[in-house]
Amino acid sequence: VKIPATVKVGAMTYDIVKADGVLRKFDGTEMYGSIDYNAQVIRLSGDERFSAQTAQLTLWHELFHAFTKERGIEWGENDELYTEELAKAMHAFCVDNGLDFVGAK
Numbered sequence: 757v758k759i760p761a762t763v764k765v766g767a768m769t770y771d772i773v774k775a776d777g778v779l780r781k782f783d784g785t786e787m788y789g790s791i792d793y794n795a796q797v798i799r800l801s802g803d804e805r806f807s808a809q810t811a812q813l814t815l816w817h818e819l820f821h822a823f824t825k826e827r828g829i830e831w832g833e834n835d836e837l838y839t840e841e842l843a844k845a846m847h848a849f850c851v852d853n854g855l856d857f858v859g860a861k
């Protein structure tokens with residue numbers, strides 16, 4: 757699985773960074789990924805149990821957040837559900853059609 761170092765979403769270039777170890781929310785719960793719209797950084801968990809497949813799915817999840825933010829789409833309370841389902845759909849589409857991460861160099 758190739759994960760690009762940067763991706764462009766609309767006019768914004770996001771850096772994709774692997775965290776040192778586990779990513780946590782302020783309340784201490786573990787996260788697989790996060791997106792900072794202001795700094796344009798997507799962080800993926802550096803947890804050693806985190807597989808390459810999970811990293812790719814997580815990247816799609818964070819990218820769908822970036823797409824909806826860029827496009828002004830607001831899903832309200834369904835935001836995480838729709839984001840995750842679209843991430844799974846895109847990940848499966850890439851796997852099923854023999855595509856590596858779209859745009860990976």
Ligand SMILES: [Zn+2]
Pocket residue numbers: 817821836839
């Ligand atoms: Zn999310």
